[in-house]
Amino acid sequence: xxxxxxxxxxxxxxxxxxxxxxxxxxxxxxxxxxxxxxxxxxxxxxxxxxxxxxxxxxxxxxxxxxxxxxxxxxxxxxxxxxxxxxxxxxxxxxxxxxxxxxxxxxxxxxxxxxxxxxxxxxxxxxxxxxxxxxxxxxxxxxxxxxxxxxxxxxxxxxxxxxxxxxxxxxxxxxxxxxxxxxxxxxxxxxxxxxxxxxxxxxxxxxxxxxxxxxxxxxxxxxxxxxxxxxxxxxxxxxxxxxxxxxxxxxxxxxxxxxxxxxxxxxxxxxxxxxxxxxxxxxxxxxxxxxxxxxx
Amino acid sequence: xxxxxxxxxxxxxxxxxxxxxxxxxxxxxxxxxxxxxxxxxxxxxxxxxxxxxxxxxxxxxxxxxxxxxxxxxxxxxxxxxxxxxxxxxxxxxxxxxxxxxxxxxxxxxxxxxxxxxxxxxxxxxxxxxxxxxxxxxxxxxxxxxxxxxxxxxxxxxxxxxxxxxxxxxxxxxxxxxxxxxxxxxxxxxxxxxxxxxxxxxxxxxxxxxxxxxxxxxxxxxxxxxxxxxxxxxxxxxxxxxxxxxxxxxxxxxxxxxxxxxxxxxxxxxxxxxxxxxxxxxxxxxxxxxxxxxxxxxxxxxxxxxxxxxxxxxxxxxxxxxxxxxxxxxxxxxxxxxxxxxxxxxxxxxxxxxxxxxxxxxxxxxxxxxxxxxxxxxxxxxxxxxxxxxxxxxxxxxxxxxxxxxxxxxxxxxxxxxxxxxxxxxxxxxxxxxxxxxxxxxxxxxxxxxxxxxxxxxxxxxxxxxxxx
Ligand SMILES: Cc1cc2nc3c(=O)[nH]c(=O)nc-3n(C[C@H](O)[C@H](O)[C@H](O)COP(=O)(O)OP(=O)(O)OC[C@H]3O[C@@H](n4cnc5c(N)ncnc54)[C@H](O)[C@@H]3O)c2cc1C
Ligand SMILES: Cc1cc2nc3c(=O)[nH]c(=O)nc-3n(C[C@H](O)[C@H](O)[C@H](O)COP(=O)(O)OP(=O)(O)OC[C@H]3O[C@@H](n4cnc5c(N)ncnc54)[C@H](O)[C@@H]3O)c2cc1C
Ligand code: SF4
Ligand code: SF4
Ligand code: FES
Numbered sequence: 001x002x003x004x005x006x007x008x009x010x011x012x013x014x015x016x017x018x019x020x021x022x023x024x025x026x027x028x029x030x031x032x033x034x035x036x037x038x039x040x041x042x043x044x045x046x047x048x049x050x051x052x053x054x055x056x057x058x059x060x061x062x063x064x065x066x067x068x069x070x071x072x073x074x075x076x077x078x079x080x081x082x083x084x085x086x087x088x089x090x091x092x093x094x095x096x097x098x099x100x101x102x103x104x105x106x107x108x109x110x111x112x113x114x115x116x117x118x119x120x121x122x123x124x125x126x127x128x129x130x131x132x133x134x135x136x137x138x139x140x141x142x143x144x145x146x147x148x149x150x151x152x153x154x155x156x157x158x159x160x161x162x163x164x165x166x167x168x169x170x171x172x173x174x175x176x177x178x179x180x181x182x183x184x185x186x187x188x189x190x191x192x193x194x195x196x197x198x199x200x201x202x203x204x205x206x207x208x209x210x211x212x213x214x215x216x217x218x219x220x221x222x223x224x225x226x227x228x229x230x231x232x233x234x235x236x237x238x239x240x241x242x243x244x245x246x247x248x249x250x251x252x253x254x255x256x257x258x259x260x261x262x263x264x265x266x267x268x269x270x271x272x273x274x275x276x277x278x279x280x281x282x283x284x285x286x287x288x289x290x291x292x293x294x295x
Numbered sequence: 296x297x298x299x300x301x302x303x304x305x306x307x308x309x310x311x312x313x314x315x316x317x318x319x320x321x322x323x324x325x326x327x328x329x330x331x332x333x334x335x336x337x338x339x340x341x342x343x344x345x346x347x348x349x350x351x352x353x354x355x356x357x358x359x360x361x362x363x364x365x366x367x368x369x370x371x372x373x374x375x376x377x378x379x380x381x382x383x384x385x386x387x388x389x390x391x392x393x394x395x396x397x398x399x400x401x402x403x404x405x406x407x408x409x410x411x412x413x414x415x416x417x418x419x420x421x422x423x424x425x426x427x428x429x430x431x432x433x434x435x436x437x438x439x440x441x442x443x444x445x446x447x448x449x450x451x452x453x454x455x456x457x458x459x460x461x462x463x464x465x466x467x468x469x470x471x472x473x474x475x476x477x478x479x480x481x482x483x484x485x486x487x488x489x490x491x492x493x494x495x496x497x498x499x500x501x502x503x504x505x506x507x508x509x510x511x512x513x514x515x516x517x518x519x520x521x522x523x524x525x526x527x528x529x530x531x532x533x534x535x536x537x538x539x540x541x542x543x544x545x546x547x548x549x550x551x552x553x554x555x556x557x558x559x560x561x562x563x564x565x566x567x568x569x570x571x572x573x574x575x576x577x578x579x580x581x582x583x584x585x586x587x588x589x590x591x592x593x594x595x596x597x598x599x600x601x602x603x604x605x606x607x608x609x610x611x612x613x614x615x616x617x618x619x620x621x622x623x624x625x626x627x628x629x630x631x632x633x634x635x636x637x638x639x640x641x642x643x644x645x646x647x648x649x650x651x652x653x654x655x656x657x658x659x660x661x662x663x664x665x666x667x668x669x670x671x672x673x674x675x676x677x678x679x680x681x682x683x684x685x686x687x688x689x690x691x692x693x694x695x696x697x698x699x700x701x702x703x704x705x706x707x708x709x710x711x712x713x714x715x716x717x718x719x720x721x722x723x724x725x726x727x728x729x730x731x732x733x734x735x736x737x738x739x740x741x742x743x744x745x746x747x748x749x750x751x752x753x754x755x756x757x758x759x760x761x762x763x
Contacts, residue, residue: 086496222544255638
């Protein structure tokens, strides 16, 4: 059992947790993730370790509630226990002094990019961050990233905050201004990562993306997380999750991530219907007082 | 052995074999000739004293019979069900020359089940505590056996398991209809009662390293039993299509994460009314194809590149699969998977094979016949063509020697590796093998670890001849 010490919403449906996991806190490096199972009949889902405190023995995760499991998790509060947390999994990010590193975070991808951005800064890089979100309300970690970045730009689809436009617009602008960029780290929705890859490819700017295929064990045992990189099959949980963006076949990733869409949709609908009925046995079993807890 | 009728069981996950009744067990036991040669014992990789336990069955001393088996084999309820008996104890049984061999597996299962149901498990007493700590990595049959033996010798044993459940392939691979998970759970509970400490959700090599266990966490020895868990694919075009699984993924989703049950969250491809192709001819392929059938597949087809005679699966599983309606497509091999415009699998393109001359190992190797390609419908495909070494421990333990394929080098007698205090056994040393061989390795390792802890000497020669 892994106790949740803190839990608070950062944005609608995006929650940050501090979890007691001493071994993981000690071993973890930026770019690595955990796999959690939130109840004893639950599925296993991967989540990036956003931060860790080896002295306190805690790790932080930031979770976007998009399906049944992540919403269940987001309905848990401090004091609750998560039955299974395993990690740290995956290869750590390659951290060294590159020069100028542009970190691009889209949506909850910002949470995944954040620990690597911090490490890049600590390694002596100039860090320029570009955050993208549909609207201001969905923006996360802006202040944290501002602290760790030499420059930070915010792009929103509606222009209601920061600048109106896409993260790639800002990237192109930086390039047009003649900035030298040594590495781009782009993490977010697949179309965003693909767009960044296409933007940097002709410029030959090394670009890294973190892929989010569907995973089961996270130890290389099932092959479910296989992605096509440079025409070769790679297991994202052990060979990744970060890969050279210019070699990734994003079409295959998109296609494979659609594998369970229909079932997941039905499960989510069922779950949402159930949670409208407080006191339902599933929630009691999970030890949650208030299933509707939220912002 | 009484069993569920084929047409009934093909639609459920309950155990196929129903177990012998007392009467039937007695009748069977009477067939044993009590041979002085004890061929059966020699055929068993761990040397179960078959003649002696069968005599105890005849005497109606079922608990004593169970104890007799446990002297050499601590998981009789499991091996009685899954051992390839025809290649081992039963294969060399004297009366096999004149008909059916003694049903040693069934009898072993009978006494183990009797013992379990009686609730009078004779757990042996532990030796006084030695104050030494041993870490076992992996909770498959090798790890469980080693842990049981060491705890009995008075050592403190911690088993670290990467997954959230204990049992290794016994829980995530072999399906419920062959080996009810309840039985594995009970064996694990027994070990826990004996004092073995189990820690799930720890990936050694990631969460903690072998050196960390030895130097920081105070373990005096480590036994690595991480199995041969890495799936192999065919590396043919179309393997990324939706609906193409490795056997590990398909079986893990269904067995470990119970994707077949409505009240579990893990999804699995909906096989209902679909055509399914499983590639391979071993136990894993048999398990996958029969699982697909139970998930509602309209047609479950096995594609194997040799003939039925060469299939490495247990004979009983092949027979059961056929009875249940699995279609065997032999001397064929997929060369590509074909999908629709959205990336969902629709067909497997296969090529006919013929058997060539026997190779060095005596097996006739299959060769594709030029121009013989054909297509079969398949909306789900499961690749069950073997596995390789699990590399996570080796990758973070630089002074641990490996041999080709990444398997750990260990002395066949002492299970010692190239690293002081570290032992290894089971599939991670031999490559994918059997439950009983993994158990045998666990036993040997326990004896050797005990000897090391007692003497404090790592003197014997370093590993020379790798097992394999
Ligand atoms: C290495 C890695 C790190 C990740 N880190 C984080 C993180 O820090 N924070 C976070 O909020 N999420 C992260 N994710 C994504 C997260 O794992 C998924 O959102 C989660 O598995 C969805 O589970 P669910 O049951 O809630 O939704 P589901 O019901 O399973 O899925 C809802 C929808 O999302 C799609 N989907 C399913 N699995 C994934 C997936 N792995 N990635 C993207 N879409 C998926 C489905 O097709 C479906 O349309 C990470 C994924 C990976 C592989
Ligand atoms: C589907 C299937 C059917 C089979 N049918 C039969 C049969 O009928 N009869 C038979 O005799 N044999 C059968 N086998 C083979 C048999 O199951 C194996 O030979 C046996 O389980 C090997 O035991 P093991 O202890 O070496 O490893 P495993 O059973 O593979 O256990 C290894 C364990 O180690 C864990 N692990 C791996 N890496 C780490 C790590 N880094 N840290 C912590 N834990 C780790 C794994 O999660 C796993 O639980 C079958 C195998 C499969 C897959
Ligand atoms: S352990 Fe296996 S091989 Fe040995 S006697 Fe029992 S069934 Fe036969
Ligand atoms: S070889 Fe067969 S008949 Fe002889 S003792 Fe063994 S089981 Fe009995
Ligand atoms: S999640 Fe199973 S191999 Fe990567």
